[in-house]
Amino acid sequence: MAKERGRPATSTVLWDGVRRLLADAAGGEGAAAPGAPLSVVDLGGGTGGLAVRVAALGHDVVVVDPSPDALAALERRTAEAGLAGRVRPVQGDATELADLLPAGSVDVLLCHGVLEVVDDPSAALRAARATLRPGGLLSLLVAQWPATVLARVLAGQLAQALQALSGPEHRWSGTDPLHRRFDRASATELAEAAGFTVTAVEGTRTFGELVPPSRAEAEQDVALLRELEARAARSPELLALSAHLHLHARR
Numbered sequence: 001m002a003k004e005r006g007r008p009a010t011s012t013v014l015w016d017g018v019r020r021l022l023a024d025a026a027g028g029e030g031a032a033a034p035g036a037p038l039s040v041v042d043l044g045g046g047t048g049g050l051a052v053r054v055a056a057l058g059h060d061v062v063v064v065d066p067s068p069d070a071l072a073a074l075e076r077r078t079a080e081a082g083l084a085g086r087v088r089p090v091q092g093d094a095t096e097l098a099d100l101l102p103a104g105s106v107d108v109l110l111c112h113g114v115l116e117v118v119d120d121p122s123a124a125l126r127a128a129r130a131t132l133r134p135g136g137l138l139s140l141l142v143a144q145w146p147a148t149v150l151a152r153v154l155a156g157q158l159a160q161a162l163q164a165l166s167g168p169e170h171r172w173s174g175t176d177p178l179h180r181r182f183d184r185a186s187a188t189e190l191a192e193a194a195g196f197t198v199t200a201v202e203g204t205r206t207f208g209e210l211v212p213p214s215r216a217e218a219e220q221d222v223a224l225l226r227e228l229e230a231r232a233a234r235s236p237e238l239l240a241l242s243a244h245l246h247l248h249a250r251r
């Protein structure tokens with residue numbers, strides 16, 4: 001998962017969203033027989049944390065990633081989980097999708113934490129769309145800039161907060177590992193310009209960066225944080241504070 005840092009409260013929100021999206025794809029227009037495995041691609045799937053969870057539901061997952069190290073870790077992870085037959089690692093990047101996968105063949109494409117680091121996010125989304133069957137679904141997770149501004153202010157990094165707020169790509173400095181951050185409008189616009197219809201936007205990790213670490217460990221606090229995150233995920237008022245936005249979109 002995209003830097004969920006093992007905090008159960010927030011990874012639960014994202015995973016719930018992914019499971020709903022998979023269920024929609026299984027039951028929606030153009031779907032194969034009920035209960036049949038979905039064809040899923042995890043673009044930039046890295047070491048496969050999400051791919052393995054999706055495969056464990058019975059789906060067939062292709063992980064496309066340019067990093068050989070990440071794919072080696074993925075292979076170890078899938079072997080340990082006994083899911084090697086359900087997860088196929090493919091070395092390549094977003095610009096090569098057309099050469100790697102038949103057009104219109106995929107039920108669900110996961111693109112989590114990737115548009116922030118690719119050279120051309122519009123081209124990546126257009127390539128992703130071309131792999132999907134008509135009616136196929138995109139699960140798009142992007143980092144959101146207002147949360148970064150808030151986190152930098154709370155950390156006392158005011159110059160970085162100002163840079164993240166005012167810079168065109170919302171990076172906090174030239175050494176920021178992300179090339180860009182999004183917000184609801186920019187992420188929705190990007191997806192729609194690539195030909196997707198956005199059907200839902202949910203926030204993940206709304207409070208994960210804000211809660212003091214000492215309050216995120218006790219069992220009772222974890223339960224409260226999970227409840228807070230679940231409610232915040234669909235609150236239009238709190239959406240702007242979420243560290244990540246999870247967009248559900250249809251080809």
Ligand SMILES: C[S@@+](CC[C@H](N)C(=O)[O-])C[C@H]1O[C@@H](n2cnc3c(N)ncnc32)[C@H](O)[C@@H]1O
Nearest residue numbers: 001002003044045046067093094112113114118
């Ligand atoms: C922040 S990680 C996210 C990993 C995973 N999707 C997740 O949610 O935890 C970004 C991933 O994108 C991959 N990546 C970088 N450039 C890419 C590109 N041009 N096309 C596809 N994946 C790319 C990286 O190798 C890395 O695995």
